Amino acid sequence: MSEQEIKVPDLGGADEVEVIEVLVSKGDSVEEEDPILTVESDKASVELPSPGAGKITKITVKVGDKVKEGDVVGMMEASGDTGGSDDDKDSGEDAKSDEKDEAEAKSDDKEAKSEEKKPAPKKSGGSRKETVKVPALDGFDNVPVIEINVSEGDEVEADDALVTVESDKATMEIPSPYAGKIGKILVSEGDKISEGLDLVEMTIVEEGGDEGEEDASSEASESSGKEKQEGEPESKSKPSEPKPEQSSATYEPPAPGAKVHAGPAVRKLAREFGADLTRIKGSGPKSRILKDDVQAYVKSQLQQTQQGSTVAGGGGAGIPGVKLPDFSQFGEIERESMSRMMFATANNMQRSWLNVPHVTQFEDADITDMEDFRKAQKAAGEKKGVKMTPLPFLLKACATALAELPQFNVSLDMDRKEVIRKQYIHIGIAVDTPHGLMVPVIKDVDKKGLWELAAESADLAQKARDKQLKPAEMQGACFTITSLGGIGGTAFTPIVNTPEVAILGVSKAAMKPVWDGKDFQPRLMLPLSLSYDHRAVNGADAARFTSVLSQLLGDIRSLLL
The missing domain is CATH 3.30.559.10 (Chloramphenicol acetyltransferase-like domain)
Structure with missing residues (x-):
């Protein structure tokens, strides 16, 4: 095992922030992205994530300390199983490599499949029927269905939204675990659902069917579809399309009701930040939203807040800033700092x-x-x-x-x-x-x-x-x-x-x-x-x-x- 420093990441333009909570102790085992500390700036409280999976060996800060970007806040022993067979670990270890976005895409897709625990294995042909159940809702229970996103007979891809539900804290979409055809819809708008409840019936097209053709077409840069023919799930496919540029200034959010492509891990991260996924431009394949996209969006919003700009979709806390003219053009002025x-x-x-x-x-x-x-x-x-x-x-x-x-x-x-x-x-x-x-x-x-x-x-x-x-x-x-x-x-x-x-x-x-x-x-x-x-x-x-x-x-x- 190797020991590595835990450093304060980019704080979105904030200078010094105060540590208000230490979330781990020496000896704790953590996964990549698990929160290590909570810090508070003048504008917001933010959790600082672990740079990788491993065991905490030392915490060098305490509640009340002031930290800034690049400060060492602890040490950890990286897990020994960070080999190339585990895409999630790869993405954590190579967080600053040129292939970061590609690894993140694979990590998000894999988490989406493993959370649903319902991969659609490809067999020798034909089709089968499956009943899609409500997945884990992050601790929420009896949440109302506010929108049915599909109709009977619709063709859907894996991770396409089936229904939209609303808890007391957030609105979230329940994605399809498979690619296939929608059969009977077992819930209605206004129904309250919980984990494990039957949601929809689907016909899953196996190898040789429409699903394979869709997967092949979605990978335009892949010269061969061997991985899919050998029965590997779609989430394992390796996107080689160039990453779209992050340009929130020119990005136009999708129309209301449009589908947002993001895995459960990304959706969870967005909920923790209070970010509206419909306002985030995805840089993954099929405009899929990655963790990097969420973090870049939050960073840009924090910077805009500090500059007095409008915080779009910030949960109601952001207001339009007042842009001041150059008062000196009207006459002599004097500036003085506001008292604390x-x-x-x-x-x-x-x-x-x-x-x-x-x-x-x-x-x-x-x-x-x-x-x-x-x-x-x-x-x-x-x-x-x-x-x-x-x-x-x-x-x-x-x-x-x-x-x-x-x-x-x-x-x-x-x-x-x-x-x-x-x-x-x-x-x-x-x-x-x-x-x-x-x-x-x-x-x-x-x-x-x-x-x-x-x-x-x-x-x-x-x-x-x-x-x-x-x-x-x-x-x-x-x-x-x-x-x-x-x-x-x-x-x-x-x-x-x-x-x-x-x-x-x-x-x-x-x-x-x-x-x-x-x-x-x-x-x-x-x-x-x-x-x-x-x-x-x-x-x-x-x-x-x-x-x-x-x-x-x-x-x-x-x-x-």
Whole structure:
């Protein structure tokens, strides 16, 4: 056995990336393309694959380390059975040779046949009938059929799509394991299928039939069809056609419903990357998509993302970038680097806006009596050395509302399809500082009194302005309050600070005439703007939440109950 270095491959233009997970340990046996590490750039998390099959002898990085292209992250002993008889191993060992694409094509075809475990051996002639069953669906069960890609009597090649199914995470085609003629179709659109279920009946044409002629014609550069006549499956045939150039810029995706030629291993790789196979140009025989094609496509999309271009088919995360003109043609300009905080805030805001369906509920709260009470505490505040502002009342009212309407005190785990219900009430307060927006968190608001909340909020706000906040003082919020009341405005639509599901915006209070049943009375009204995640909160609950806040602020005695 020979020992080889495991190096960081091309990272699609990213400079340094952080190791966020080590997926193997010393002594583990791995196959080619098995993930070794997970790294995270500013744009995405990516698994780094093993360059070949073998045993891990050393891992030289740990979680939190920064790595770049070419860095050695471990050592491995290559398997001794990497001879020419195994095409998969060849393709791993010769990954940088001139015949890489040819070996990949053979590897993908072989995996497709071995996964289905139903090669169509050629015999002395004639035909036979086979029932095609649903193959392994990568852990999915009871997936609905959304499209039947063939009809009775159709002639199909091996790996042609028979049906298209849709799981919660992806749409995938189930390929034909044989070349032959479609007989009876045993499923319908809308049916839910699982591994092992009968899918279609087929007539398989054996040696001397149409299948042999198709195989021969597909290999235009082969001077002889000896391998097929000797009974070797189609996937073993060696393509000698020149590899088409990779040109995503000029490639036009196939029309909807068109067939995509790719083996199960390639489809799995595409699913892991979140790549849309219909947008990838295949470089193999018959425009078959190879692993290299998927990797090249993902690399190009990452580069386009970093350049601000549109990420096509990126699963909804990519948006059209804004191309800036040369502003210097209009006058004098000056450029300065964004601060780390500004850049992080911009990314978080964009991430929240893209992932959260926002709705904003508006309400005016009558705080006339609350303000009279607050101003009456001025002398007591001077003795305590604490200034009583409207914020402690808002904090206490929000804590009470969160306890009464716990659907606002949750986070959504969409990967596990779970709602995380929090048994604590921590509230973030947005603070405008010279360095940017900061959100310190007041813990256990429901257990604290108004004076304690006033002192703590003032202390945290000053720490934020002095850049003295600790990380722990900015974590754990269930809900956020952002107030522009000291500046002005009548309403605004704050962005939810995900993974929270709601945020309260507070605008400037103003005197308004309010009808009391007999006369109009001057009342001090405080505009409230509640933005919420519509996946977790419905409109009726949002209206109840703002109504509770209005009642609590209108009669602060209820805060003491």
